[in-house]
Amino acid sequence: MYNKELIRNISIIAHIDHGKTTLVDRILEITSAIEQRKMHEQYLDTMDIERERGITIKATPVKVMYTADDGKTYEINIIDTPGHVDFSYEVSRSLAACEGAILLVDASQGVEAQTFANTYLALENDLEIIPVINKIDLPNANIQETISELEDLIGFTEEDCIKASGKTGEGVKEILKAIVDKIPAPSGDSGAPLKALIFDAEYDKYRGVIVHARIFEGTVRPGDKIMMFSSGETFEVTEVGIFTPELIPADSLSAGEVGYIIAGIKEVSSARIGDTITSADNPISEPLPGFREVKPMVYAGMFPGLPEYYGELRKALEKLKLNDPALVFEPENSPALGFGFRVGFLGLLHMDVVRERLEREFEIAVILTAPNVVYRVKMKNGEIVEITNPAKFPNDGEFEEVEEPYVELSIITPSEYMGNIIGFVTSEKRGEFKEVENAGKNRVVLKFIAPLSEIMFDFFDKLKAISRGFASMDYEIIGYRPSDLVKVTILVNKEVVDALSFIVHKDKEYAVAKKVVEKLKDLIPQHQFQIPIQAKSRGRIIARTDIKALRKDVLAKCYGGDITRKMKLLEKQREGKKRLREIGRVTIPQTAFLALLKIGEEDK
């Protein structure tokens, strides 16, 4: 049965909406891996959020059997790759589990920046790539132009490209044929000591962690003792099997195969993506290359809608972490917002997904403060500290230098928008223009170096607006660089409100501070006395507004409301978000904290 010559392990590189799910469904149909009736709900993910947003963060792998013209039946494992830049490390590990990839490009859209970046990742992993021009049935399909983009960007010729439509099924048989003919069978010795790559892991309430693995050397069976290379933790295998995409138990998994391993692992943090699994009794000496610990890039304060939900929020975060090793959190106490957590995320999409899951799966509404990147500060005494919370940023004079994360940014755009985009990135976003390359007749790839904090928030929306929706972008973190950053503190009625402080580049210090104080003026209700709102930076007040005193006491009228009304759990907590927080004698509504988040998104 086991014959690794008949195995092909592939992934599909595609931009969101370029038709990956439709194509895989069509392949499933042709190979009859599962009944058509059940097909859709099976292949697509189970996570509601992903479906509603129309994005796939990651789908289960699937194994299909395909009988080729040579009469032999091949096993094709299709491993999904996440389509968002927050998860690029996972993309790289999924690709590392394969010998080949299908590069799927929507002929009506052309090559997008992220697809281009992921193709390079695949090439670095020595994958054989099959370019597919998809959606050729569309009247606005621009097949020749898409081919010329692929020629310019990656060096494919027209002969390399398969023209297909996941919708009509045209070209899909050619794709299957190319997978068998062009993509090499896996190598490896099933008798050697075990060497397997973890490319994904999920937590199951009943069975614990289900590890998705690619076996490179050796064989794994139930009863084997395995060891995680990075931590040395050992486990006993209780079940192995394959994805159809349902989990089907098997007797063993051997070199070249893709499947799952269950071994009484209690937390996904024990089965890290990219780690190597080996035999506890006969371990290998060198792990597979490329493992790295994922580190959160973005931090935000997270507070329960109502203070009494603090304990539940902690439990919910602990449960989410079982499934999501990239999520980190620690308790935080803010005078303004009470007890909560400082939570680290891979990026803003990850943050959004976590917030939505808390609401849907745990019925907990949360307040998030403005997210920030991780700053690295060199103190006067030589110590290097990582700052994840602007409130903890050291005072002026206490440190030598601050560094912030920088990215290499690639933007693919029709040439006509090039000038405006370069202007936008370099003058508004502190970017440094590096180079331009042609991509087909009318498109170019622009490369920049820019601070992560500048491109993390509303950057993509603005880029889309400038290019009438045509530009696409991708970025890769390239490390830390010194930057002229300052901390701006906000004082309300002369008292510092920690949760409102933020870090900003010196050049934007006045503009952002002004916006913040103006916004707060609109959001903080009038009191019976005058309230100064000040922004302070480097020991000086750099912006100020005043909220005038009220003549009559109308506060009660504004903020009374029908709070006694019985409300559903979530609504009650949402209501809690609007509650007022007392700072000294001043009452600050929570919308004020949220507003800062918005300003952060617009200007920083």
Ligand SMILES: Nc1nc2c(ncn2[C@@H]2O[C@H](COP(=O)(O)OP(=O)(O)OP(=O)(O)O)[C@@H](O)[C@H]2O)c(=O)[nH]1
């Ligand atoms: N005309 C046409 N439409 C297609 C084709 N393939 C997919 N579509 C449509 O394009 C849209 C996106 O297709 P999906 O298969 O969901 O795209 P996807 O790449 O899986 O999207 P994500 O899961 O978000 O990454 C859907 O509305 C499909 O019906 C095709 O070959 N021709």
